Amino acid sequence: MRGVILSFLTMYMFIPWVLTRMLGLGVFHKGKTQREVAFTFDDGPDPRYTPTLLDILNKHNVKATFFVLGSKAEKYPEIIQRIHQEGHQIGIHNYYHHSNWLMTPWGVRQGQVNRSADTIEAITGTRPAYYRPPWGILSLGDFFLKKDFVLVLWSLMAWDWNSRVSSKRLRKKLSTITDGSIILLHDSGETLGADENAPELMLRALDEVLLDLNNRKFKCVRIDEMMENSKKPKKGERALGMSRFKQLLVASWMLWERCFVKLFHLMPVDTENPLLKLRIKAYTGNQSITLEDGEVIAKGDLIAELHFDNKLLLKLSNNSPSSVHLAIQIIRKTEQLMPLIRWLLQNDPNYKDVKGLYGITLIHRGARKLGFSIIDLPRGIFSYLTQSYLRLLLSVLHPQGKKRLKLKTERLVPKIIAISRKELMNRYIA
Known part of the structure; x- marks a missing residue:
């Protein structure tokens, strides 16, 4: 807490x-x-x-x-x-x-x-x-x-x-x-x-x-x-031009990223593909989460919290000709990491009681194909602040910058993505 x-x-x-x-x-x-x-x-x-x-x-x-x-x-x-x-x-x-x-x-x-x-x-x-x-x-x-x-x-x-x-x-x-x-x-x-x-x-x-x-x-x-x-x-x-502004903004954000990773002890799933980092913690939400396979994550359950590496996202964004191409790259890299996460859950003693993976993100298109349940974030101050933070981050990282915030705004809503331990073990082979 x-x-x-x-x-x-x-x-x-x-x-x-x-x-x-x-x-x-x-x-x-x-x-x-x-x-x-x-x-x-x-x-x-x-x-x-x-x-x-x-x-x-x-x-x-x-x-x-x-x-x-x-x-x-x-x-x-x-x-x-x-x-x-x-x-x-x-x-x-x-x-x-x-x-x-x-x-x-x-x-x-x-x-x-x-x-x-x-x-x-x-x-x-x-x-x-x-x-x-x-x-x-x-x-x-x-x-x-x-x-x-x-x-x-x-x-x-x-x-x-x-x-x-x-x-x-x-x-x-x-x-x-x-x-x-x-x-x-x-x-x-x-x-x-x-x-x-x-x-x-x-x-x-x-x-x-x-x-x-x-x-x-x-x-x-x-x-x-x-x-x-x-x-x-x-x-x-x-x-x-705005390039200098964006450079300073990105530099400050990356500084915060490094501090956040050290402060909360986030660990990359794969150092060669650092897109995802994990943090083991107790789920603190007031509402239990019912996943599509019937599994329930309740308050106090141990979870592996997912975090995207914003430095890699920025690199992928700069090299992507379109938002569709960027989304495809993210899905592919995430899919490559899922068997490694399964291996951690099966072999690493730190993960033996983890009930599933959990994250909050604007990047949730395609997550269901990877076995994740996509769940609405409960309304309230936390939801509002999370959306504000992620939209600001998106304006920095997305190829279209601030213009993306004006397109298909109904999709720019943060969602919970979660997959149970059982689903992950059944779906992926380490």
């Missing part, structure tokens, strides 16, 4: 944190245009500080991006209207300043993001399309917000929520602004961990910083403008 919880937390929290905060994947966190920066302000609107901030921005002819809380937008619609009318961009920072790690994916989408978007659209007539979660913390489910929202983080944090950071120190911190910087600041001191008077110090520093940036010929733009300008290649250069 401890392993299941650790695996869940890793998928739901740690992987998104590594991808977004350490590698900058899946989010916009820095521009690529010279002499261009973007100021962003979180946690507002605030009747004490936001109007003064707008006056300073107007004084320096600067346009900025405000990631606002829906609850505050609802409370101070006149400030939201002013932000919009003065040409600034409005993004979403949740309805309440709550961590996404402590909410379900649908709770974030419906109760926080969409609710805030509805509120802001009702006030301004324009629906926000940019989202920054509180503390920049994303969960695995938040990646599916990318369908409707651009996820935005930052490249420079001034720690301005702390009143012990004086205006002088803030100016020094902001003096490190470089080409493409996205600066994180706050126009409210009411959120958890912030000092109530901290924005006042930020405003004093900001006035001087904007003057300095103007003297240095920097242009301050909104996030949407920066993103658009970043798409344009510099003279004599090619625009950065």
